[in-house]
Amino acid sequence: MTPIDALDFRLLNDFQRGFPLRADPWSAVGTQLGCDAGDVLARLARLRDAGKISRVGPVFAPNRIGASTLAAMAVPVADLPRVAAIVNGFAGVNHNYRREHRYNLWFVAAAADEAALAALLHAMGEATGCPPIALPLVEEFHIDLGFDLAPGQAWGRRTRHAVSADVPRRTLSAADWRLIAALHDGLPWQPRPYRSVADAAGLDEAGVLATLSGWLADGTLRRFGVVVRHRELGYRANAMCVWAVPEADVSRLGHQLAGHDGVSLCYRRQCDAPDWPYNLFCMIHGRSREAVEARRAELATAVGLDRLPHAVLFSTDCYKQCGARYRAPDAVAPPTATRSSLAA
Template identity: 80%
Template sequence: MLATDLEFRLLNDFQRGFPLVADPWAAIGARLGCGAADVLAHLASLRDQGKISRVGPVFAPNRIGASTLAAMAVPTADLPRVAAIVSAFAGVNHNYRREHRYNLWFVANAADEAELAALLATMGTATGCPPISLPLVEEYHIDLGFDLASGRRTRHAVGQPVTRRGLDAAEWRLIHALHDGLQWQPRPFRAVADAAGLCETDVLATLAGWLDEGLMRRFGVVVRHRELGYRANAMCVWAAPDDQVSRLGHLLAGQDGVSLCYRRKRPGPDWPYTLFCMIHGHSRDAVEARRHEIAQAVGLADLPAAVLFSTDCYKQCGARYRAPDAAPPPRVGQPLPGLAA
């Protein structure tokens, strides 16, 4: 739990709308009635407690390179070994155990679709557990931060799908400089600019432009929900008919308590589900009760469904992107620069 109102406001108010100015800590302090040094000290403490992972960008899916949600059916006794192998790939940024026959779920990123397919194939060979891939088809509810007061994410209407665009060399350098978020020091954007070979003004202007065009979903504090008391979270899935999934998805996204909500490609008859959402709560019972209410309200109750509670987190960090002409990511057994501790 959070000890002070200041900590709560730091986490709740600055997951989005983070001030893109030369001294953001002072700008935040002015809004909270404290000094820049106090803001830095509290954020560092929250980081050390594991309640935040970083302060930095969250990019929109598939705007930079290619990504997918993937899953493996792993014998329970073999989960620690397989999870460690999967987490060791630099292209994996989230890796969880969930309650299902497909019990290991992770997000994989690569420079393009061909490299992503090769990455998944290599994982299957390395682990002996071929993954299924469930790429994003349609997104109904985008992530603009987790509301700690209500336990739901800030709702935002999804417009027309955006197309991937090429990035110039300066933009790639900036992305690489932001992989681990801002440094805990005065003028953090100056440090980012120095690392990227840019000037501070250009960094701030580029970040604001990325937000405006939708390349970057948000910039701000990235929280860890479990460490903040939301210890029960479930991926809820339904086998919605193809001609109804979009309508049902938009209805589902409008329900209180729903966080991420999207349609994913069906990989085959072994996994028939296409409509996904996440529900977070303080307890398993609360999540299950809310899921039942939502399914009844939206008209999902009679569809084939599954509820996959997360039980273990093996890896959670920001996605690590790279330019298409950069060296490919390391394989298992090679040095893995930049992995989260």
């Protein structure tokens, strides 16, 4: 594993949010780190090439543009590579993992609206022979969508609060959709990256910066900054921990759970599948399986979840991990479901 020094650590941890929205962001970052813009770009490029970051760019809040859901399939183990490749080939799939459960393939799917999302999931079932279950977000207790590399610090505490998933969806203009498309892969490694994005979207630099600032202010963007790959940074164990909680208690217990250190994500989801009774979810990451298991047990006891039906789904394989690819409602693209190789 390529070592990181103190400046690398600050780049990775401190700039996952609050990344400068100004014409010369690399210089602004360098000023905070005590180095120049060239060094910032060189370090980011090295971290990207080592697989430690995927991009520097926007992370949209769930369901603020388009519709999305967590979904799962029960796939015969021998058939997982084939089915995962088919799922990866559909536009709108941005994360796809194997987990230890009868429902062993878990992915996030996004589409322009609920009807398009339902059609997408149906098409996946037809193409794979494994109908997915959908688990739409109902209430979020902590979905910061960053990854705290210094657990126990204030970084992970300040944005935790319960938010209903039933929020108005932003109406986007054609220019907004062009900007989103231009930012799919993050900022380009250019001295004036926002101007390059503006040129690609047919906009002006000042307008791009104003739009991004507005989206951060109104919650359309959850954050803008460095997107890290936790596995490549040594956090190779992660488990999706789920409980079946009485509906009258799930909000209270979810809020309590989200307030503890070690919880990367925490939310309430809906599911009508008779063999999936779980409605409270949290993600726990660690450097070892034993550390994750120990923290899960501590959290369950602390919150009062230890006597409720539960399951622990460790991730064993990552078939796809990238930023969500949002498309304008009229930008319909057929799925490339015959793709034969797994996405990185």
